[in-house]
Amino acid sequence: MQTAANKVEHLYVHVPFCAAKCNYCAFYSEAGSAAKMGDYVDAVVKELELVTANLVRGGVGGREDVPPVQPTTVFFGGGTPSLLPTPLMRRLLAAVAGTTNGLPAGGTDVPACEWTIECNPSTVSTEKAKLFREFGVNRISMGVQALNDDLLQRIGRIHTVAAAVGSYEKLRRAGFENINLDLMFGLPGQTMDHWRATLRRAIQLQPEHVSTYCLILEEDTPFWSLLGQGAIKPDDELELALYETAIETLAAAGYRQYEVSNFARPGRECRHNIAYWEGKDYLGLGPSACSTVGHHRWQNLPDLNAYIESLVRPAGPVGRVPVADEEQLTPELRAAERAAFGMRMNAGVPVDLVRGRWDKQIAGLLSAELVQWRNGRLAPTKRGLLFADEVAAEFL
Secondary structure: OOOOOOOEEEEEEEEOEOOOOOOOOOOOOEOOOHHHHHHHHHHHHHHHHHHHOOOEOOOOOOOOEOOOEEEEEEEEEEOOHHHOOHHHHHHHHHHHHOOOOOOOOOOOOOOOOEEEEEEOHHHOOHHHHHHHHHOOOOEEEEEEEOOOHHHHHHOOOOOOHHHHHHHHHHHHHOOOOOEEEEEEEOOOOOOHHHHHHHHHHHHHHOOOEEEEEEOOOOOOOHHHHHHHOOOOOOOHHHHHHHHHHHHHHHHHOOOEEEEOOEEEOOOOOOHHHHHHHOOOOEEEEOOOOEEEEOOEEEEEOOOHHHHHHHHHOOOOOOOOOOEEEEEEOOHHHHHHHHHHHHOOEOOOEEHHHHOOOOHHHHHHHHHOOOEEEEOOEEEEOHHHHHOHHHHHHOOO
8 A cells, every 4th residue: 555655635625614504414514604704714724834834733643744735636525615705715716726736727638636616506606617717626516416496495405407507507608628416316205207307407418427326314414303203214226226227327328437426428537536435645624624644544623613713813823723533544444445445436446455355355245246356456346336335344
């Protein structure tokens, strides 16, 4: 395993603000005033300054410096990053752009830096789209989730189908040539006809990338409460049929499945997410963001107020990032994680990573026709992708 490189090439920025909380969402987010959003941007810029200055991270035990941050991928997730007002977004983009090796908007087909921003259709404006392009953002991931107004209302989304299509068209007019659409299946009340119609409409828009996620019922969400009340009843057989329909429909439209939930036109796979699945080092900024550098992993405290206080209004002369938890990772654990996450991808993992470590487990998976040896790699079969969690568990 190659870890603790001399630079960190993958940067995640967590923007914790949402206009409204979706009924299924368990990610850390909250409503935010303009003042709090401003303090948040100040804090992220400060955290980035500390890291790029290669200072010892306060609150991480003082045991390890973070190598220089020179991203080849950047991902703004949330929350709803596109909710930030334009002046604050400009300041945040400028701070991050200073660390990248990216090309200006309109660069080559394979830019030095893949820069993704997640957007909610209701918060996409022509002004913000142009701003993104100005700073070299070259990939948009839009949380459409469904292309049926009744289903959108049921899951708590604040946009309509018309708004989603309109926002997509704004992004195209602004010059974006790499757009992902997030879609969900297994939603309460969703039928096969609903799903087929959503897939057809999404394909008509011709995005470069499509992500399809099965609804997961998480604790501390409205849907979890409805599950306890018996108002929601998951249907495993239907969910499997919906997933297989997505695979078949998207393949017929020219989208190659390269990971359990992700489909792309050739060359449009998400480089940032592939870095996670390949066990690369990454740095997370913002409240609740996770980082893994070398054999050290930590998570920032999922508390926006504490995050701001520690960085913007610290007790000492230098801000410190409030850390919720941290751990030292053994080489064996990093290898196990690499193998487990690698089983989510069609490409699988190199033979050298797994042979001699999990021979017994691999023999069982081969016998069950869940994995196969292919081109010097251990890769999941089509059936193995359907049971990716069970396959991954054999390595952990």
